[in-house]
Amino acid sequence: MATQGGIVLDTTVASIVLAGGKGTRFRQALSTDGQKVLYSVGGKPLIRYTTDLLVAELVDHIIFNVGYKAEDVRDWVKEQFFTQRVSFSHQDEWSTYNAVMNALKRSDAANVVLCNADEIRLGLDLRDVLAFHRQHGRMMTMVAAERDHLSRHRVLQIRSSDNVLLGTEYTPARFKQAPSHKGYVNAGILVFGGQASVLFDSHHSTTGWGALLDPLCRRREIVVYKCSQVNFFNVGTREELDSAIKFLEDA
Incomplete structure (x- = not known):
């Protein structure tokens, strides 16, 4: 564990990978009944693009x-x-x-990385x-990517002075x-400490x-952690899937 000012800091990190949704729009568009996260894009299943980020030196528990x-x-x-x-x-x-609440019952880590x-x-x-999350000291950090075709995404209103999230559409x-x-x-990744989950409230949304x-x-x-150089694809529609496939083929 790391120390700061002689105080031991709990830096353990668990990741929750959300791989249980039905992906109804996606399955209808492709006429498949398979699990969306296992659909192969660019030669590997979608879920692999997420788990590749969760290297063992950073994440203790998936x-x-x-x-x-x-x-x-x-x-x-x-x-x-997985090691x-x-x-x-x-x-x-x-x-x-x-x-998320069911997954949190499996974790005793001080920090959680939640990923679609x-x-x-x-x-x-x-x-x-x-590092950004620990530096800024807020309850939660959201990873954000710069995109066009905003009607396909959750669009963020961000305060320019300190990158605090003011609202979403x-x-x-x-x-x-x-x-x-x-x-x-929203690029589908949140980082938060255990104290944040106490404030989660199902009355704000029944699904999302x-x-x-x-x-x-x-x-x-x-x-908000802004990553303007990241190539982000929210593969929830046929249009986004086609964009991802084309980008990977051209890369």
């Missing part, structure tokens, strides 16, 4: 949240060679809140994100008429991230 097609995800995880402690949690409701497993973030270094329709307009969007974000955003306890 908790895979499963639900839809749970056994397929479990089988994939068992075939990998960290690995465990599973199961969501019994189709909500992010339920998935169906997104691609090329060029992101989790080491920098964790989920897939705002007004940007459909301005697809080239750019802004910062609002249950986690809204209570802390109101308290101005979310700081």
